[in-house]
Amino acid sequence: MSRIRDPIDSIIAGLGKKPDASEQAANRAVIELKKAWVAERMAPTVLPYAGDTLETVMSQIRGLIEFVEEKSLLLHEGDITSSGQDGENIKLQLLVVETELERAKFVARGYLRARLAKIDQSAIYWSTQTPLDTPLSPKEQEYLQRRLIIKEKLYDSSFLLSLHSDLQNLNDTDGAVSMVDEPDLDKPVAIKVTKPGLDPVVCGNDTVLLEHGGLYMLRYSAIAGLPVDIV
Amino acid sequence: MALPGAYLEAFTAEEISFQAEDELITIIPRRHIQEMQLAGWKLPALRPMRRTDVPLWLALLLKKQDRCSIVFPNWMDEAVLKDFVEKERVEPGFSSLPWFWQPQSAALLAGASDDYTGNLDNIRQLLQDLREIRQAKVRQGITLVNESHMQMDGLSLMELNEVRPLMSKTMATLQKLHQ
Amino acid sequence: MYYDINDIETEGQRVPTTFNVTVPHLGHIVGNTETIESGTVLELPLWLAGQLSTVQVDNDAETTFVSLEEPAVFSPDVINALKSAPVSLDLAEQSTVFTNLALHWLQMFDFPELANVLYDAVQQRSAEIYDYAVAQRGAQPQFDESERQLYRLVHGVMRNMRAWQAFGQ
Numbered sequence: 001m002s003r004i005r006d007p008i009d010s011i012i013a014g015l016g017k018k019p020d021a022s023e024q025a026a027n028r029a030v031i032e033l034k035k036a037w038v039a040e041r042m043a044p045t046v047l048p049y050a051g052d053t054l055e056t057v058m059s060q061i062r063g064l065i066e067f068v069e070e071k072s073l074l075l076h077e078g079d080i081t082s083s084g085q086d087g088e089n090i091k092l093q094l095l096v097v098e099t100e101l102e103r104a105k106f107v108a109r110g111y112l113r114a115r116l117a118k119i120d121q122s123a124i125y126w127s128t129q130t131p132l133d134t135p136l137s138p139k140e141q142e143y144l145q146r147r148l149i150i151k152e153k154l155y156d157s158s159f160l161l162s163l164h165s166d167l168q169n170l171n172d173t174d175g176a177v178s179m180v181d182e183p184d185l186d187k188p189v190a191i192k193v194t195k196p197g198l199d200p201v202v203c204g205n206d207t208v209l210l211e212h213g214g215l216y217m218l219r220y221s222a223i224a225g226l227p228v229d230i231v
Numbered sequence: 232m233a234l235p236g237a238y239l240e241a242f243t244a245e246e247i248s249f250q251a252e253d254e255l256i257t258i259i260p261r262r263h264i265q266e267m268q269l270a271g272w273k274l275p276a277l278r279p280m281r282r283t284d285v286p287l288w289l290a291l292l293l294k295k296q297d298r299c300s301i302v303f304p305n306w307m308d309e310a311v312l313k314d315f316v317e318k319e320r321v322e323p324g325f326s327s328l329p330w331f332w333q334p335q336s337a338a339l340l341a342g343a344s345d346d347y348t349g350n351l352d353n354i355r356q357l358l359q360d361l362r363e364i365r366q367a368k369v370r371q372g373i374t375l376v377n378e379s380h381m382q383m384d385g386l387s388l389m390e391l392n393e394v395r396p397l398m399s400k401t402m403a404t405l406q407k408l409h410q
Numbered sequence: 411m412y413y414d415i416n417d418i419e420t421e422g423q424r425v426p427t428t429f430n431v432t433v434p435h436l437g438h439i440v441g442n443t444e445t446i447e448s449g450t451v452l453e454l455p456l457w458l459a460g461q462l463s464t465v466q467v468d469n470d471a472e473t474t475f476v477s478l479e480e481p482a483v484f485s486p487d488v489i490n491a492l493k494s495a496p497v498s499l500d501l502a503e504q505s506t507v508f509t510n511l512a513l514h515w516l517q518m519f520d521f522p523e524l525a526n527v528l529y530d531a532v533q534q535r536s537a538e539i540y541d542y543a544v545a546q547r548g549a550q551p552q553f554d555e556s557e558r559q560l561y562r563l564v565h566g567v568m569r570n571m572r573a574w575q576a577f578g579q
Contacts, residue, residue: 021275022255022284028271031253038250041239060270067268092296093267099292100269106249116233181412188402190383190391204409206379215391217398218380219406231388241567244574366544373537378529393571394540396563401536404556407513408529 029056030104037111039230042190044220045183046118046126049137050111057108064101068094119144122181123151124171185221192229201226240396247389248338251331252288256339257302264298287335291342301343304329307336309349312357319364325385328361333389369394378405416555420510421457427476428452431467451479456514463518483508484515489527496531497538500552509556536560543568 036050071090081087119126119140126136126144136144152170160168172179196212201222208218210228223230242250264277277283282302285293293299305311306329318326329335336358344351369390372383376398383391429450437443440452454462454476462475482488483505491499501508512528515521539557542550543564553561 021273024272025269025274025286026253026255030270034250034253038242041242057270063268064270089265092264092298095296096267096274096289096292097269099288103249103252103288104270110246113233114239117239120233121239177412177417179412184403186403186406188399190395203379204406208380211382211384213384215383215386216380217383217395217402219402222380231391237563237566240563244571248574370537370540370544373540374533376533376536389571393567396567397536397540397543397560400560400563401532404509404513404532405529408516408525408532410516 029053029060030107033057033111034107035229037107037114040111040114040118042230044118044185044187044189045224046115046135048135049115049140051137054108054111057104061101061104061108064097064104067097068101115140116143118183120147122183123148124180125182128180185224186219188217189220189223190215190217190231191223192231194229195227198226198228237396240399242388242392244334244389244392247331247392248334250388251334251338252291253286254329254331254335255284256287256290256304257282257284258290258293258299259302260293260299262298264293287338291338294343294346300346301339303339303343303347304335306332307339307347307354309353309357312354312361316357316360316364319361323368325365325368325383327385328387330388332387333358333362365390373397373401376401376405378402378409416507416510416559419555420507420514421460422455423481423505423507423511424453425456425459425481426451426479427454427459427463428479429476430473431475433475452476456511460518478518481511481515483511484521484524489523492531493527496527496534498552499531501535501554501557502552504554506555508554510554539564546572 033050033053036047036053040047071094075087075090075094115136119136123144126134127148129136131141134141155170156168160170170179193210193212193214193216198210198212200207200209201218202208203218203222208216208222210216210223210226215231258277259282260277260279262279264274266276267274274285274289275283277299290299290301294301306315315326315328336354340347340351340355347354365386369386372381373394375381381398381402429446429448429452432448433446435444436446440446440450446452459476459478463478465475467473467475488504505511509528509532512524516525535553535557538550539553539561542548543561546565546568549558549561549565
């Protein structure tokens with residue numbers, strides 16, 4: 001692929017230099033969770049649960065909420081006049097913190113919703129996974145069980161119970177077409193190779209070199225579990 | 232339904248803008264701003280005229296409050312963009328624009344155009360040229376897609392996202408035809 | 411994946427079969443006879459034809475109830491047309507579910523000509539779908555159902571991109 005000549009390369013390289021505070025900003029848990037959200041949205045199957053990262057973000061969210069409540073109270077009780085210097089500072093802080101809060105909540109929600117969407121898609125399949133194999137968190141497993149019960153009740157009362165008992169199954173895998181939808185692990189996904197020195201992967205009849213910095217589209221099964229970024 | 236089905240095939244443009252807003256950008260504060268504890272990081276006290284790198288969302292927010300001006304990234308210089316356009320025209324691959332070049336430039340031009348030192352119409356045109364030349368290359372690439380893999384170095388997330396569902400579904404069909 | 415509308419439509423397509431055995435009391439599905447004679451050619455929906463072509467008449471015999479014949483949509487004429495004009499061929503006119511029917515068929519039979527020609531056509535036609543979505547023209551009438559579904563998906567993504575208004579305009 002093409003390389004732009006030196007001036008632009010050096011400019012782009014220069015973009016990467018960050019002082020300490022911005023390094024912190026770039027490496028925090030919210031950013032990690034954002035990556036997990038992106039990967040979760042585009043991967044065909046439910047990925048290992050990023051529980052620790054989510055918990056860190058949740059505790060940070062709680063911290064920000066406390067901050068907002070405290071400062072709002074200060075303004076509200078009139079200890080600080082909102083028109084003065086202190087008041088303006090607090091208002092700006094609140095604006096910044098509330099924005100960051102909304103962003104963190106958006107990522108957490110997006111992450112969980114992407115997982116739920118895939119759990120819904122292949123609900124019966126996920127219910128057949130053993131506790132050791134499942135990537136679902138305990139709460140997600142609870143959601144899955146309740147969801148299956150509710151849906152089964154609805155189907156039963158709507159039409160299944162009026163059919164012959166042989167025809168009431170929702171998990172028949174014997175016929176020409178299995179009733180249990182499984183995640184399609186061969187679905188093509190886009191990945192960015194962010195680490196050097198990865199081994200080539202096998203893709204059908206082809207072997208694909210994963211060049212550092214490369215952007216590829218290839219079947220998920222070829223890169224599952226590898227340290228590449230699904231984007 | 233936890234998500235509309237199409238959301239598992241592509242991101243929305245708004246979601247990509249959201250992702251781009253965590254990219255760092257340099258600001259020049261106009262007034263003193265106190266240190267702030269945020270989610271997992273501390274924004275240091277900002278002193279007037281002292282350049283600091285902050286996430287784009289924060290830069291845009293402070294800009295809106297008239298607390299800072301934003302330093303446009305070098306790649307958005309007219310001369311640099313012109314160079315990009317020329318390269319993009321003659322070279323077969325995609326030039327290495329930033330991963331978020333579209334949402335980043337869009338956000339900056341929408342929220343901080345008065346901080347841009349060059350000619351706004353010119354860079355808007357150059358950005359549009361880049362988009363069109365690259366889109367034509369994407370189109371060319373689709374006819375080359377095969378069942379196993381496709382390398383697309385230099386394509387940005389917004390551009391990838393636009394063509395992702397087509398690529399993904401086409402590759403899946405080709406996989407089945409190849410078996 | 412378990413059935414979607416495209417699959418149900420596809421499995422409802424009628425394909426020619428030849429009966430390998432004589433079946434009494436089933437003549438009413440052909441018309442006014444009592445018995446379906448061995449050798450009778452009959453068009454059956456794919457889901458039924460597929461089953462009857464794999465089930466053996468009895469355990470010892472190799473014979474199945476019916477043999478599948480090649481559907482007219484995969485005739486040499488159509489394959490040649492697809493080869494020489496992959497983009498402009500009106501696929502929907504051949505069958506509204508052409509691509510999916512071909513995929514189903516190829517799961518049952520080796521048919522390299524069909525697989526190869528369709529492989530090239532899918533590449534070309536995908537670029538065409540992209541063009542239509544970029545230009546925001548409606549789906550081409552000559553797209554089949556799989557292509558239409560893909561067009562709708564791509565069109566939705568493009569429309570969202572447009573609404574987002576690039577470059578701060």
